[in-house]
Amino acid sequence: MSLLLPRADGSLARYEPRPAPALPAPGGPARSRTVFAAAHVVADPYADVSPDGPAAVDWEATLAFRRHLWAHGLGVAEAMDTAQRGMGLEWAGAAELIRRSAAEARAAGGALVCGAGTDQLAPREASLARVTAAYEEQLAVVEEAGAPAVLMASRALAAVARGPEDYLAVYGRLLEQTARPVVLHWLGPMFDPALAGYWGSPDLDAATGTLLGIVREHAAKVDGVKVSLLDARREVALRRRLPAGVKCYTGDDFHYPELIEGDRVGFSHALLGVFDPLAPLAARAVRSLDEGDGEAFRERLDPTVALARHLFGAPTRHYKTGVVLLAWLAGHQSHFTMVGGHQSARSLPHLARAYELADGLGLFPDPELAAARMRNLLAVHGVAP
Numbered sequence: 001m002s003l004l005l006p007r008a009d010g011s012l013a014r015y016e017p018r019p020a021p022a023l024p025a026p027g028g029p030a031r032s033r034t035v036f037a038a039a040h041v042v043a044d045p046y047a048d049v050s051p052d053g054p055a056a057v058d059w060e061a062t063l064a065f066r067r068h069l070w071a072h073g074l075g076v077a078e079a080m081d082t083a084q085r086g087m088g089l090e091w092a093g094a095a096e097l098i099r100r101s102a103a104e105a106r107a108a109g110g111a112l113v114c115g116a117g118t119d120q121l122a123p124r125e126a127s128l129a130r131v132t133a134a135y136e137e138q139l140a141v142v143e144e145a146g147a148p149a150v151l152m153a154s155r156a157l158a159a160v161a162r163g164p165e166d167y168l169a170v171y172g173r174l175l176e177q178t179a180r181p182v183v184l185h186w187l188g189p190m191f192d193p194a195l196a197g198y199w200g201s202p203d204l205d206a207a208t209g210t211l212l213g214i215v216r217e218h219a220a221k222v223d224g225v226k227v228s229l230l231d232a233r234r235e236v237a238l239r240r241r242l243p244a245g246v247k248c249y250t251g252d253d254f255h256y257p258e259l260i261e262g263d264r265v266g267f268s269h270a271l272l273g274v275f276d277p278l279a280p281l282a283a284r285a286v287r288s289l290d291e292g293d294g295e296a297f298r299e300r301l302d303p304t305v306a307l308a309r310h311l312f313g314a315p316t317r318h319y320k321t322g323v324v325l326l327a328w329l330a331g332h333q334s335h336f337t338m339v340g341g342h343q344s345a346r347s348l349p350h351l352a353r354a355y356e357l358a359d360g361l362g363l364f365p366d367p368e369l370a371a372a373r374m375r376n377l378l379a380v381h382g383v384a385p
Contacts, residue, residue, distance in 0.1 A: 001371045004383055005352040012383070015356055017371040022362025024284040029073040029111065032289045033260060033267070034224075034247065035282070036075040036113060037275035038082035039066055040323050041089060041097065045337040055084075055093045055339035062097070063104050065332050072283040074275060075111030076101065080150065081191060082273040083115075084320055088340025091120035095141050102145035113183060113271075114142045117152035123194075126156035132170050136177075143179045148223065150183040150271075155194040164200030164210040171214045181223035183249060183271070186211060188229040190316040204234065212241055219243040226251045226271045230316075232259055240265055253312045253319070257301040260286065261294055273319060274308040277326040277363065307357040310350075318345040322354045329355060329370040330363065336377065348381050 004012045029035075042065065047056030066076050078101045079085060079094040089097070098114045105112040118126075118134035131154060142149040151174065161167055175182070186207075189196040199207035215222050225242065227235045228251030236259070239248035250259040250268035259268040275282045285300035311322040321342055328336040336343055355374045364370035375385065 001368065001375070003371060003375055003378065004385065005356060005378075006349045006381075006383060007352075008349045017359050017367050018362060019367065020362070021365050021367060023280045023365060026071040026280075027073050027283060027287060029075070030283070030286040030290055033286050034075070034111075034249070034269040035073075035260075035275070035286050036077040036111070036249070036271040037069050037279055037282075038077040038080040038271060038273040039069060039276055040320060040327060041083045041339060042324075042327075042333045043335075043337045043339045045335040051088075051341045055089045057089075057093060057097065057339065058333070059100060061333045063100060065327065066101055066104055066110070067108055068332060069276075069279050070105070070108045070110030072279045073287070074279055074283050075113065076105065077113050077115070077150065077271050078102075078147070079115040080152065080271075080273075081115075081187065081317075082276060082320060082323065084339055084342065085115060085117065085152070086119050086155065086192070087317070087320070088338065088342055091138070093339075094119070095138075098142055098147065099145050102147045106146070112147050113150050114145065114147045115152045115185075116142050116149045116182075118154040118156045121156045123156050123159040126160040128157075128160060128166055128170060131157045131160060132173055135170070135174050139174065139178065148180055148182060149178065150185050150226065152185050153187040153192070153195050153198055155192070158195050158198055161200060164206070167198075167200050167210055168214060172218065175214070175218040175221040178221055181221050183224050183226050184211065184215065184222060185226045185251075186228060187251070188231075190230060190314070191228055192317055204229075208234070208238055208241075212238070215246055216243055219246055222246050224249050224269065227268075228252065230254050230312075235259060235268065236263070239268060253308050254305070256308070257285075257298055257305065260301075261289070261297060273323065274304075274311065276323050277311075277330070277358065278304050278308070281361065281363065304361060307354065307361060310353055310357055313350075318342070321346040322351065325351050325354055326358050326363065329358070329373050331366055331369055336373075348378070348383075351377070
């Protein structure tokens with residue numbers, strides 16, 4: 001079943017899907033690295049909702065996908081930006097997602113961390129006191145669910161903070177009261193333009209200094225720092241300055257193979273949105289490091305980078321559209337619909353290229369199903385067989 005795929009230049013090119021997948025069998029968690037996949041949510045396609053209304057989530061399909069990630073030995077990073085926090089999934093829906101995923105994780109014996117932020121607070125309502133209270137409310141939900149928290153970067157704090165001292169005050173208060181160590185998240189403006197100047201300065205060296213000051217003062221309460229700046233050099237420099245025992249989790253969806261492999265000084269663990277579609281390949285690759293086989297790790301993971309760079313191409317914040325497309329094509333959900341209507345955020349040539357790259361990697365358990373679904377999507381857009 002060949003397909004005519006639209007290219008960015010407006011042309012159509014014939015593509016022959018691969019006949020069989022190239023997926024490894026499920027396996028246990030890696031021992032040498034801590035690895036989380038930030039997971040997407042599955043919308044309810046039959047719900048009568050508006051783009052500005054509360055999200056309607058298909059809970060069974062959403063939780064089934066988390067079971068898929070755990071089956072391959074990956075941890076789940078829940079209610080993060082991959083789950084469309086601030087882009088379709090509001091706090092009430094995220095709180096329900098956290099509770100349900102925590103219960104599912106206990107049943108499955110899977111690793112879980114959950115995002116706590118301030119997205120119930122509109123930036124125009126923000127003050128330092130309200131930002132702190134919003135974080136506390138969300139932390140309470142995560143901790144009551146029995147999960148470790150990821151303190152997500154806050155649009156409201158970025159809007160109201162006057163400088164580094166305000167970040168020191170807010171994060172210091174939160175870390176003094178957390179029940180268990182948390183992950184601090186530095187999400188760069190390429191993922192969310194409202195977070196420009198986070199940690200109190202547009203100068204990344206100054207911002208790094210502020211973050212490190214918080215970590216050093218509260219090292220016993222910080223499990224790790226997740227760095228999502230798409231700058232491998234800066235991440236390596238930061239991880240070398242972290243206190244002993246504090247992990248660096250890469251959130252760099254462009255350079256993850258080299259960062260996870262590491263160097264003579266150290267390595268990054270992983271908390272990555274791109275591991276949502278790459279789960280089987282990524283999990284097997286990281287287990288190669290358990291065996292001391294760095295060459296096999298890179299042989300398995302390096303070929304995935306082209307797909308990752310495509311999915312996370314500018315505007316990077318819309319990478320979720322490609323992630324959900326691939327979940328549909330892979331048979332993890334029955335439709336290509338997203339909360340907030342974000343299935344329309346990427347062009348047809350972009351989606352076609354994502355399909356082609358994923359198929360080339362052997363990512364689809366049933367290539368024939370993936371091709372048939374891609375053919376249907378193309379037909380809706382007027383592309384003849």
